[in-house]
Amino acid sequence: MVAGEPDPFECVVLDVKARAPGFYTAAWWTYYVAGVGTVYLLRAPGQRATLLQLDDLPDGADPDPNAGRDLVLRHLADAVEALARPGAGMEGRV
Numbered sequence: 001m002v003a004g005e006p007d008p009f010e011c012v013v014l015d016v017k018a019r020a021p022g023f024y025t026a027a028w029w030t031y032y033v034a035g036v037g038t039v040y041l042l043r044a045p046g047q048r049a050t051l052l053q054l055d056d057l058p059d060g061a062d063p064d065p066n067a068g069r070d071l072v073l074r075h076l077a078d079a080v081e082a083l084a085r086p087g088a089g090m091e092g093r094v
Contacts, residue, residue, distance in 0.1 A: 019057060023067035023077070026060045030067050032077045033057070036084045042076045051076055 019033040023042075030043040031054070041052040049072050067073050 020063070023064045023073065024057055024061040025064040025067060026058050026062070029058070029061075030064070030073060031057055031061055032073070032080055034077075034080045034084050038080070038084070040076075040080055042073050048072060049076060051079070 019037065019039065021033050021035045021037075024031040024033065028045045029041065032040045032042050034040070039054045039057055041050055041054055044050060068077070
């Protein structure tokens with residue numbers, strides 16, 4: 001490397017907050033953080049259920065332990081956790 005030349009490497013640091021697993025709400029939106037840290041949107045206004053992976057929770061999302069009482073949300077959360085297990089979806093296949 002010659003003095004004065006730019007360094008050919010670039011380092012990018014992302015500030016991603018660790019979130020505790022569980023349900024979160026922000027306004028009328030419900031989210032779930034899986035045990036492995038992935039974030040999913042489970043319910044939005046006008047929708048009974050959805051399953052959309054997101055990069056992170058929105059600002060203002062607060063833990064909502066009561067959301068787990070909703071059977072539909074609980075089933076979606078269980079599906080998210082099942083997807084995180086090694087070999088998920090491969091049961092019964094040879």
